[in-house]
Each structure stands twice: as C-alpha cells, then as structure tokens.
Amino acid sequence: MKEFRVDQNLKELTEHRTVELPIACYETTINQNINGYIPLHWHDEFQFVVLVKGEAVFQINEENIAVREGEGLFINSGRLHSATNQDDSDCVYICLNVSPSFMLSQELFSTYVNPYIQATNLPYLSLSPNENWAENILGAIISINQLLRKKSLYYEIDISSQLTIIWKNLMKNGFQLKYEQTEIIKNQRMKQMLNWIHQHYHKKILLDDIARAGQLSRSECCRYFQRTLKKTPLNYVTDYRIQKSLVLLQQPESTVTDVAYQVGFNSTSYFIDKFRKSMNMTPLAYKKNKTSI
Known part of the structure; x- marks a missing residue:
C-alpha cells in the first residue's frame, strides 16, 4: 500500500522528476493507495493521464470526470484534483507529471505555455482517442513512458521532442482561454x-x-x-x-x-x-x- 503524501496546503510532496529531467512518469493503481483512492491534492506540474485498465472518476476543482480505458486527461498546473475507481474496476493509469518550464524552451514559455497556466477556464482537458489532436497526445505520453523505461542513447532528447508534440497538439485543440x-x-x-x-x-x-x-x-x-x-x-x-x-x-x-x-x-x-x-x-x-x- 502506498501512502499519498501532501503538505498542509494539499500540495503533493512527491518530487516529480528523474535525476536528469524535471518530469516523472509512472503507472498508478488507484486501490493500492493507503486510502483506497487518490486524495485531493495539487502540484505545480502539469499532469497528463492515460488509462490503461478499468475506469476512474477524477475530480478536478468542482467537476467530476469519468475516464475510460484508452482515454486520458490533461490537468493544469495548481488545480485541485483526486481520483477514485469507477465501480471497483481496479483502474490503472499512466501518470506523466511535467514541470511547465520544461514543456518548451525559455524563449517560447511566456508566449505559448504561461497563458495556459494562468487561464481560469482551463482546469483540465479530456483526451479522447477519437480526436486526432488528443490521440497524438495520448500516443506521446505512452512513448515517454517507454523512453524512461528503456533509457536508450539520447532518450532525453527524444522525450523533449515528445513533449513538444504534446504541447503543440494541446494548442491545436483551439481552446479559447479566459482570465477571470x-x-x-x-x-x-x-x-x-x-x-x-x-x-x-x-x-x-x-x-x-x-x-x-x-x-x-x-x-x-x-x-x-x-x-x-x-x-x-x-x-x-x-x-x-x-x-x-x-x-x-x-x-x-x-x-x-x-x-x-x-x-x-x-x-x-x-x-x-x-x-x-x-x-x-x-x-x-x-x-x-x-x-x-
């Protein structure tokens, strides 16, 4: 059983990075958490999720979102979220956490990344394999998980390329950002x-x-x-x-x-x-x- 640790502000205490890169990618089995679910928390990193088994319900801020096998989510930086199994389905999902500053180069961050962090109408985006832009993101998440497992020559550069694909496709979704x-x-x-x-x-x-x-x-x-x-x-x-x-x-x-x-x-x-x-x-x-x- 894994204890899910957060600080007094509900900020997750897990360090989301490898030795080389400010990212973390791992498979999460919801019912192996000490609580039997992933409790409410937040972190500065972007989170990308791909369900590989079962179904889950994610609460993000005020909304509950059902996610099925093969589908996924983008959870924005700093948003409160939790996860529970749907109907005892023993859900397993790939979880990719990425420091926002690592998504694109420093020169592009303020133009293409920061506006998404600051948007008040973007706590999350659903990723359906039926949408081309979302399917590309789901595939890139799976690729990053495989790259981190194998750690072949120049895998860090390959991961960086996959992150660029993820962010470009997220922007191609055409979501209109608002700031309230x-x-x-x-x-x-x-x-x-x-x-x-x-x-x-x-x-x-x-x-x-x-x-x-x-x-x-x-x-x-x-x-x-x-x-x-x-x-x-x-x-x-x-x-x-x-x-x-x-x-x-x-x-x-x-x-x-x-x-x-x-x-x-x-x-x-x-x-x-x-x-x-x-x-x-x-x-x-x-x-x-x-x-x-």
Missing part, C-alpha cells in the same frame, strides 16, 4: 480554508474557524465546500481526520483510543462509528489487517 479575477480569488480562498483545516485538524474545529480562514461568511463557506467537494466543511474535517488516522493505526504500538485523540476526535466511540462508515470496517479491524501483512 473572481475565479482566481475563489480558488485561493478554497486553498486557504483547506490549509487551515490541515494545520488544525487535531484540535477542536468550528465552522466559524474555517469560514474565517477563507474570509467568508458561514453560509458562503458551506457553499464553497458543497460546490468543490460535495460535502459540508465539518464532514470534510471528519473525512480528513480518518485519512490521517490510517497511517497512525499501522504503527504497532498505537491504540484506537490514542489515534482517535491524536487526529482530533474527542470520543473513541464517535471515531469508531465514523471510521466504520467511511472504511466499512472498524479501526481495530483495519489495524489488525494492516499490521499482520
């Missing part, structure tokens, strides 16, 4: 509230505290969470506490009561009830299962 200040502010406030929760989840948290972190009223705060996460702020706090408890429960010396209080629950029975509803087992059963492996 209200969207920028909304995204900033959402991250501020999530950041505050991740700093204080182990303490008592009130709705007023979360709203204050986002400089919003209580009602607006609730609307933000419902729109982006499809749940209330306090339900998100509970889910996040359970997520944080998973690693602690795998420590041999830990007890269910200790873990409950470490992650912010003030009642062991309440923790057990919420954990069972979220994970379909009790914390003790989860602990026994993981520590016996």
Whole structure:
C-alpha cells in the first residue's frame, strides 16, 4: 500500500522528476493507495493521464470526470484534483507529471505555455482517442513512458521532442482561454480554508474557524465546500481526520483510543462509528489487517 503524501496546503510532496529531467512518469493503481483512492491534492506540474485498465472518476476543482480505458486527461498546473475507481474496476493509469518550464524552451514559455497556466477556464482537458489532436497526445505520453523505461542513447532528447508534440497538439485543440479575477480569488480562498483545516485538524474545529480562514461568511463557506467537494466543511474535517488516522493505526504500538485523540476526535466511540462508515470496517479491524501483512 502506498501512502499519498501532501503538505498542509494539499500540495503533493512527491518530487516529480528523474535525476536528469524535471518530469516523472509512472503507472498508478488507484486501490493500492493507503486510502483506497487518490486524495485531493495539487502540484505545480502539469499532469497528463492515460488509462490503461478499468475506469476512474477524477475530480478536478468542482467537476467530476469519468475516464475510460484508452482515454486520458490533461490537468493544469495548481488545480485541485483526486481520483477514485469507477465501480471497483481496479483502474490503472499512466501518470506523466511535467514541470511547465520544461514543456518548451525559455524563449517560447511566456508566449505559448504561461497563458495556459494562468487561464481560469482551463482546469483540465479530456483526451479522447477519437480526436486526432488528443490521440497524438495520448500516443506521446505512452512513448515517454517507454523512453524512461528503456533509457536508450539520447532518450532525453527524444522525450523533449515528445513533449513538444504534446504541447503543440494541446494548442491545436483551439481552446479559447479566459482570465477571470473572481475565479482566481475563489480558488485561493478554497486553498486557504483547506490549509487551515490541515494545520488544525487535531484540535477542536468550528465552522466559524474555517469560514474565517477563507474570509467568508458561514453560509458562503458551506457553499464553497458543497460546490468543490460535495460535502459540508465539518464532514470534510471528519473525512480528513480518518485519512490521517490510517497511517497512525499501522504503527504497532498505537491504540484506537490514542489515534482517535491524536487526529482530533474527542470520543473513541464517535471515531469508531465514523471510521466504520467511511472504511466499512472498524479501526481495530483495519489495524489488525494492516499490521499482520
């Protein structure tokens, strides 16, 4: 089981690069994550996805996008996203993360790359093999994955060429970029509230505290969470506490009561009830299962 690590701002802590290049390409099996899904996070890198098995649902900012085998996604820099299996399909996908500055040369970056990063109406693009421009991108992602595995002579140059193909075809899609200040502010406030929760989840948290972190009223705060996460702020706090408890429960010396209080629950029975509803087992059963492996 792999732990998916993010910092207090939900920024992923994985370093997306090889020794030589500011990129990372790997196969991800969603249900092998410690949570059973890829939790909400963001990173500066562009992310390109190709599903090689099963189906998945990606949440990107406020939208849920179903992606089937052979299809893919472009996820823009800095956008909140997560992934879950669709109908227990044991989804596997190739994930390519690329530093935006590496997509094109420095001379071309400000003209052809940065406008896409700054666009407020481009959190993602769906990549369908039925569209010629998208099919070219999907093929290039697979080629980069193979190049990184083989590491033949001059493979770095070949990867750079494939990235140019990817970006040129993405621009050929003809997407009209927009820049709205209200969207920028909304995204900033959402991250501020999530950041505050991740700093204080182990303490008592009130709705007023979360709203204050986002400089919003209580009602607006609730609307933000419902729109982006499809749940209330306090339900998100509970889910996040359970997520944080998973690693602690795998420590041999830990007890269910200790873990409950470490992650912010003030009642062991309440923790057990919420954990069972979220994970379909009790914390003790989860602990026994993981520590016996």
